Structures are given as structure tokens and as C-alpha cells.
Amino acid sequence: xxxxxxxxxxxxxxxxxxxxxxxxxxxxxxxxxxxxxxxxxxxxxxxxxxxxxxxxxxxxxxxxxxxxxxxxxxxxxxxxxxxxxxxxxxxxxxxxxxxxxxxxxxxxxxxxxxxxxxxxxxxxxxxxxxxxxxxxxxxxxxxxxxxxxxxxxxxxxxxxxxxxxxxxxxxxxxxxxxxxxxxxxxxxxxxxxxxxxxxxxxxxxxxxxxxxxxxxxxxxxxxxxxxxxxxxxxxxxxxxxxxxxxxxxxxxxxxxxxxxxxxxxxxxxxxxxxxxxxxxxxxxxxxxxxxxxxxxxxxxxxxxxxxxxxxxxxxxxxxxxxxxxxxxxxxxxxxxxxxxxxxxxxxxxxxxxxxxxxxxxxxxxxxxxxxxxxxxxxxxxxxxxxxxxxxxxxxxxxxxxxxxxxxxxxxxxxxxxxxxxxxxxxxxxxxxxxxxxxxxxxx
RNA sequence: GGUGGGGUACUCAAGUGGCCAACGAGAGCAGACUGUAAAUCUGCCGGCGCAAGCCUUCGAAGGUUCGAAUCCUUCCCCCACCA
Numbered sequence: 001x002x003x004x005x006x007x008x009x010x011x012x013x014x015x016x017x018x019x020x021x022x023x024x025x026x027x028x029x030x031x032x033x034x035x036x037x038x039x040x041x042x043x044x045x046x047x048x049x050x051x052x053x054x055x056x057x058x059x060x061x062x063x064x065x066x067x068x069x070x071x072x073x074x075x076x077x078x079x080x081x082x083x084x085x086x087x088x089x090x091x092x093x094x095x096x097x098x099x100x101x102x103x104x105x106x107x108x109x110x111x112x113x114x115x116x117x118x119x120x121x122x123x124x125x126x127x128x129x130x131x132x133x134x135x136x137x138x139x140x141x142x143x144x145x146x147x148x149x150x151x152x153x154x155x156x157x158x159x160x161x162x163x164x165x166x167x168x169x170x171x172x173x174x175x176x177x178x179x180x181x182x183x184x185x186x187x188x189x190x191x192x193x194x195x196x197x198x199x200x201x202x203x204x205x206x207x208x209x210x211x212x213x214x215x216x217x218x219x220x221x222x223x224x225x226x227x228x229x230x231x232x233x234x235x236x237x238x239x240x241x242x243x244x245x246x247x248x249x250x251x252x253x254x255x256x257x258x259x260x261x262x263x264x265x266x267x268x269x270x271x272x273x274x275x276x277x278x279x280x281x282x283x284x285x286x287x288x289x290x291x292x293x294x295x296x297x298x299x300x301x302x303x304x305x306x307x308x309x310x311x312x313x314x315x316x317x318x319x320x321x322x323x324x325x326x327x328x329x330x331x332x333x334x335x336x337x338x339x340x341x342x343x344x345x346x347x348x349x350x351x352x353x354x355x356x357x358x359x360x361x362x363x364x365x366x367x368x369x370x371x372x373x374x375x376x377x378x379x380x381x382x383x384x385x386x387x388x389x390x391x392x393x394x395x396x397x398x399x400x401x402x403x404x405x406x407x408x409x410x411x412x413x414x415x416x417x418x419x420x421x422x423x424x425x426x427x428x429x430x431x432x433x434x435x436x437x438x439x440x441x442x443x
Numbered sequence: 444g445g446u447g448g449g450g451u452a453c454u455c456a457a458g459u460g461g462c463c464a465a466c467g468a469g470a471g472c473a474g475a476c477u478g479u480a481a482a483u484c485u486g487c488c489g490g491c492g493c494a495a496g497c498c499u500u501c502g503a504a505g506g507u508u509c510g511a512a513u514c515c516u517u518c519c520c521c522c523a524c525c526a
């Protein structure tokens with residue numbers, strides 16, 4: 001669903017120009033350019049519902065990165081006070097308000113990730129603030145008088161975010177969300193001199209609620225700038241891999257998996273991604289796009305993308321490891337040639353399972369002694385490549401399973417242990433063309 | 444509170460006593476082709492099992508029946524209009 005982008009207003013601010021050529025500018029209020037002509041405070045809100053950000057958060061993050069590079073002061077707002085505004089239609093229960101401790105822990109995690117992108121020191125330092133600091137203090141009557149008084153129900157009902165929900169129903173809580181977000185904006189303005197809010201294009205209405213409130217209640221000029229919603233060329237959800245989100249936290253998504261996510265970007269998307277997620281210049285990106293057209297099989301642009309983003313998020317050492325693992329899985333390296341160091345890296349980066357022989361060995365014995373054979377099904381489930389024996393069976397039948405990079409025939413459910421294990425009891429298990437796991441066999 | 448309409452697997456959505464583990468679509472997984480891409484074609488897509496088959500599932504709990512997602516009762520939740 002590619003919504004037609006409203007033509008962004010002409011700008012004089014370098015920051016907006018940067019966003020524009022990178023394809024990050026969807027729309028901006030008329031006064032945005034004037035406000036951004038001077039250094040100012042710019043904020044983006046994140047939900048601290050998890051202790052880690054994911055790649056879907058990268059666009060707003062990069063929006064702040066560019067802001068800081070342009071001399072503005074980035075402010076990250078975590079919605080500790082608004083965290084519960086979810087879908088009350090869920091069958092089991094309403095989403096509970098996160099506890100203070102959980103939010104604080106999540107904020108710590110998010111902050112450490114943002115430090116890879118933003119400078120929290122220097123002349124125009126980034127800040128991270130929690131709206132719980134003021135929302136928790138808020139008195140309802142005061143809120144209605146000071147904030148609610150400035151909002152017209154008629155206007156609120158006309159906002160897309162509300163109008164689209166009127167059919168399916170919307171609770172008062174969710175309806176009120178834009179007031180809280182507007183109030184956040186006024187607090188950030190008061191506390192940190194923020195005059196511009198960034199957000200996804202779906203946030204336009206909510207952001208305007210804030211600029212309106214600032215103008216009416218405080219006679220302050222403020223602006224909204226939104227990013228386009230990101231879709232992939234093939235219509236898949238951006239930022240999803242193997243059913244799950246791609247996280248910035250190495251514990252949740254290993255640097256290798258993170259790297260792989262970018263390497264697998266569609267040809268049709270890679271130029272867009274380079275503009276959005278790297279600091280490469282326009283001419284560098286143009287050059288990379290030419291390589292896609294000339295020699296797509298080399299995936300040079302995808303590799304450059306993966307290298308840039310992985311380095312920023314995980315650092316140079318992690319990138320080197322990710323590339324090493326990639327080289328093994330997708331290059332011509334013979335599994336038997338692996339040395340201990342390489343196995344160590346594999347164990348760390350690839351999905352790894354340390355299992356006991358009893359976990360994957362064949363249960364049946366012949367004449368009282370174990371047969372010493374390995375059960376492929378159980379290796380697949382133990383390593384997490386298959387969710388169940390049934391799934392493992394189907395994979396094997398479809399010819400999707402490989403061991404030490406050798407594709408197994410459907411009949412090869414049981415393997416000889418001695419000839420299968422590499423040094424140190426390792427086995428490289430593969431599912432499909434690009435999904436691998438390393439097993440280390442205990443006794 | 445009243446009246447009417449609903450709650451089906453990851454999502455949307457058929458099904459209204461046996462042919463239902465439940466049509467179809469999307470998503471997902473795999474195979475072929477390629478380039479770790481897209482598109483296309485093919486297979487899979489609740490769990491266990493080599494298999495025959497067994498087990499669990501259609502908001503929840505009971506009940507009717509040889510047999511229930513389908514009928515009855517109670518309860519919970521959602522929507523529309525009315526109050």
C-alpha cells in the first residue's frame with residue numbers, strides 16, 4: 001500500500017534536504033523549515049515494550065542521527081507512561097501496564113543501543129527521557145482543564161487514526177492517546193526546548209495534536225515531520241525474518257543473523273535501504289546501485305549495506321565474525337577443513353545447540369549395545385531448525401536437510417556417528433539453502 | 444438495560460448434525476529455476492507416529508445425540524441501533 005506522498009514543502013533547512021533525497025521525508029508542516037533553519041530540539045517516541053529495539057525502529061533512529069549531524073539536539077522519548085495503550089480487543093486480557101522496573105530495564109537496554117547511533121555528549125547531546133516522569137503525576141481534572149480544553153472532539157473524530165477505528169470500535173483510552181502525545185510534546189518543549197517531532201506517517205495526526213496544543217496553550221511554534229511507512233518491494237513485512245523481528249540486541253538476533261538479514265535484501269530494495277539506513281553519500285549509493293544492475297549475482301550492494309549497518313549496531317569485530325561465518329556457509333569451505341577457532345566463531349554466531357548424545361542418538365539398541373547412529377529428526381529439533389518431529393520429517397522428505405554441507409537423501413534418517421561428526425563432536429546442520437545450525441555433541 | 448448481529452487455526456474468511464483436522468486466500472516453510480534476489484511452478488502448512496492410526500482444537504463450561512465447529516443451556520467478550 002504505497003500511499004501517494006504529499007509533496008513536501010520546499011525547504012531551506014539542510015536537515016530536511018538530507019531527509020528528502022534519502023527518501024525519508026513524507027510530509028512536514030509548513031513551519032518546519034523555518035524552525036529547522038536554526039539548531040533546535042527534535043524528538044521521536046518509542047514504546048519501551050521490549051528491552052531491545054528492532055530494525056523497524058531504524059528509520060526514526062536515523063532521522064535523529066541526521067538531525068544531530070545537522071546540529072540539532074535529538075531527544076528520544078520512551079513511552080513509559082503510555083505503554084499500555086494497546087488493543088483492548090484481545091481475548092485473554094488487556095495488555096497490562098508495564099511495571100516501573102520493567103520499563104526502567106527496557107530503557108537501559110534501548111539507551112545502550114542508541115549510543116551506537118547518537119552522541120550523548122558533546123555540544124548538542126542526545127537525551128533520552130521517559131514520559132512516565134510527568135504522566136504519572138498528572139491529575140485528571142488538571143489535564144482536562146489544561147489540555148483537553150484545547151481539543152475539539154469534532155476535529156479528533158476526523159483524524160485518520162480515529163476515523164478508521166470508528167467502524168471497529170475504539171475505547172476512550174485509545175481515543176485519548178493523541179491528547180497524551182500532544183501533552184508529551186508540550187512537556188518536551190518546556191523541559192528541553194523541543195520544537196519538532198518526527199514520526200511515521202501514521203503519526204501525523206497525533207503529532208499535529210501536539211503542535212496545535214503548543215500553539216494554542218503556549219503560543220509556541222512547533223512542527224511535525226513524518227517518514228514514509230516502509231514496505232518491501234515484494235510486499236513482505238519489513239524487518240521480519242524467519243517469523244520473528246530482527247532485533248538490535250545481539251542476544252536476540254546474532255550479528256550473523258543480523259548481517260544475513262541485510263544481505264538478503266531484494267535487489268529492488270537495496271538502494272532504498274542504503275539511503276535509509278547508512279550514511280553513505282548520494283554518489284556512493286548511485287555507484288552501488290549500478291553494481292546491482294551490472295552484476296546482481298555479486299550482491300555487492302547488499303554486502304555493503306549489511307557491512308555498514310552491522311558495523312554500526314554490533315561493531316567491527318562482530319562484523320568480521322559474521323562475515324567469516326557467511327564465508328563458511330555460503331562459500332566453498334569444506335566443513336572438514338574447519339579449525340578450532342573457526343568452530344568457536346560458528347558456535348557463537350550461528351544458531352548453536354550443545355546437545356548430549358542421548359538427545360540425538362538413536363534410542364534403539366542392538367543386542368543391548370547402542371547402535372551409535374544419529375537421528376536426523378532429533379538433531380533438527382534439538383537445534384531449533386525444526387519445531388517438531390513431524391516438521392523434521394517433512395524437511396527430510398523434501399530434500400531440505402544437509403549435514404556438513406552434504407544434502408541428505410530422504411532415506412537418510414539415521415547417520416553413522418563416527419563418520420558424521422567433525423572435530424570436537426561438531427556437526428553442521430543445514431535446512432534449506434540458507435539456514436544453518438551447529439551442533440556440538442556431548443557424550 | 445432492550446433488540447439484533449457476531450466470536451473458527453498466524454491473519455482474513457468458508458462451514459450450520461456425520462463426507463471436518465475443518466473450503467479458500469494471504470502469510471510462513473521447503474523443492475525446482477536462479478544469484479543467499481524477485482517472479483513463476485510444485486509440495487507442506489495442529490501434535491505424536493515409519494505407518495495403520497491415535498490425541499488435541501472451532502470464545503468458556505455443561506448438556507442432547509451412536510455422532511457436534513454445527514442443536515440446547517448458562518456464562519464471558521465484541522459490534523450495531525435503541526435506552
